Amino acid sequence: MCAGRVDLSFVLRAFLRGVDGVFIGGCRLGECNYVTHGNYHALNMVLLCRRLLEHIGLNPERLRIEFMSGADGILFAEVVADFNKRMAALGPLGRTEGLDRKELAARLEQITRLVPYLKLANREKLAARLGRAEEWEALFTLDEIDRLLSDVVAFHIDPEKCQACLTCLRRCPVDAIDGGKNRIHVIDQDKCIKCGTCYEVCPSRFSAVTKIAGGPLPPPLPEDARTIVRKRKPAAGETPAAE
Numbered sequence: 121m122c123a124g125r126v127d128l129s130f131v132l133r134a135f136l137r138g139v140d141g142v143f144i145g146g147c148r149l150g151e152c153n154y155v156t157h158g159n160y161h162a163l164n165m166v167l168l169c170r171r172l173l174e175h176i177g178l179n180p181e182r183l184r185i186e187f188m189s190g191a192d193g194i195l196f197a198e199v200v201a202d203f204n205k206r207m208a209a210l211g212p213l214g215r216t217e218g219l220d221r222k223e224l225a226a227r228l229e230q231i232t233r234l235v236p237y238l239k240l241a242n243r244e245k246l247a248a249r250l251g252r253a254e255e256w257e258a259l260f261t262l263d264e265i266d267r268l269l270s271d272v273v274a275f276h277i278d279p280e281k282c283q284a285c286l287t288c289l290r291r292c293p294v295d296a297i298d299g300g301k302n303r304i305h306v307i308d309q310d311k312c313i314k315c316g317t318c319y320e321v322c323p324s325r326f327s328a329v330t331k332i333a334g335g336p337l338p339p340p341l342p343e344d345a346r347t348i349v350r351k352r353k354p355a356a357g358e359t360p361a362a363e
């Protein structure tokens with residue numbers, strides 16, 4: 121398949137399954153047969169992922185991308201042999217970096233959960249077409265990734281404002297919102313992938329979803345306090361009940 125189809129989550133999944141290194145081979149930059157130029161996407165994804173690996177304490181050399189044509193059989197064999205040699209010298213994933221299996225899995229899982237957020241936050245850079253190899257390392261810096269991950273936004277539904285219109289619940293891509301008819305909606309933060317859809321779709325007349333960066337989140341509303349009791353509209357000719 122096109123190297124551009126290799127998603128960041130595929131690479132992280134491979135590491136989660138315990139591989140010591142991931143190698144991606146793409147067509148030569150600027151020589152894509154289609155208008156898509158997916159190899160640039162693959163390159164940018166790799167540059168981002170290498171910084172993410174660094175952020176969680178893994179050696180970024182464990183992920184490599186090289187570009188070559190279908191006629192470069194010898195080059196391919198040489199590059200793969202060199203990569204294998206390098207991985208053998210580096211040793212087992214995690215253990216070499218001083219991380220036990222549980223800690224390694226927890227770090228990789230945390231980053232994997234944030235993939236949609238990371239893609240959204242870096243969408244412009246991920247679409248870049250960097251021609252010169254000297255520009256690659258600067259596309260993402262470790263400082264910037266550290267900052268991005270320490271300021272991860274979270275979304276919260278204000279129980280005072282939620283009108284249980286169900287819009288966010290229907291649109292959440294990962295079923296992270298608990299709610300229903302006449303039920304104040306609540307986000308399950310463990311499932312939320314920070315895509316921001318609920319924030320975008322909550323009708324402006326309610327504006328019940330807030331974005332919180334870096335700070336603590338209010339605790340979730342207890343189950344038994346989530347029912348919305350609506351006032352009955354007075355029937356024609358009926359005097360409204362006193363407040």
Ligand code: SF4
Nearest residue numbers: 292312313315316318
């Ligand atoms: S940000 Fe909102 S829509 Fe997106 S996953 Fe989280 S709860 Fe669901």
Ligand code: SF4
Nearest residue numbers: 282283285286288322
């Ligand atoms: S879209 Fe807004 S008002 Fe509607 S259920 Fe979600 S949070 Fe509540």
